Amino acid sequence: MIVLDHVTQWFDAPAGRTMALHDVSLRIAPGEFVSLIGPSGSGKSTLLRIIGDLIPPTGGQVQVNGKSPREARRARDYGIVFQSPVLYDWRTVRRNVELPLEVMGYPRKEWTPRAERMLDLVGLQQFRAHYPWQLSGGTQQRVAIARALAFSPPI
Structure with missing residues (x-):
């Protein structure tokens, strides 16, 4: 479950303060799909x-x-897919999907089967065996989705 209570976010800029979020409260239940x-x-x-713990809120609780x-990040409770795919050009598609498994210390024998299942899931x-630079932007994004799901995060 994701819970936000009265979350506010301000950003300081040379032109002054900007409020990006004001008093946002939201509850997302397990299995719920939210856009x-x-x-x-x-x-x-x-x-x-x-x-995703990339920035702290100015106010409120998460x-x-x-x-x-x-x-939650340290417990690996979620996977993140960024707006830009952030793939390594020198690694094949499969090796990009295996990356979180490698970094998180999963046994080597699990990397390829997990990556193959995720690539099958996203139709890739x-x-x-291709490299990211050989793929369209949309296909690169599907690789990033497969990578985010490779370690089976609950969120």
Whole structure:
């Protein structure tokens, strides 16, 4: 479960302070699918960055699976897919998907089977030996999704 209580976010800039989020309260239950919809600059990415422990909120409280965002990140309670795929050009598609398993210390024998299952899930088995620079932007994004799911995060 993701819980936000009265979350506010201010950013300081040379032109002055900007309020990105004001008093946002939200509860997302396990298994619930939620879309954040709004115009550019309305705070959607800011909200996700707060939940993902990439920035702290200026005010309010956030809990992810009953933990602070930092504790949830350390417990590997979620996977993140960024707006830009952030793939390593020198690693094949399969090796990019294996990366979190390698970094998190999963046994080597699990890397390839898990990566292959995720590539199958996103329909990219035929691209497993390709490099990111050989793929379209949308296909690169699907690789990033497979990578975020490779370690089976609950969120």
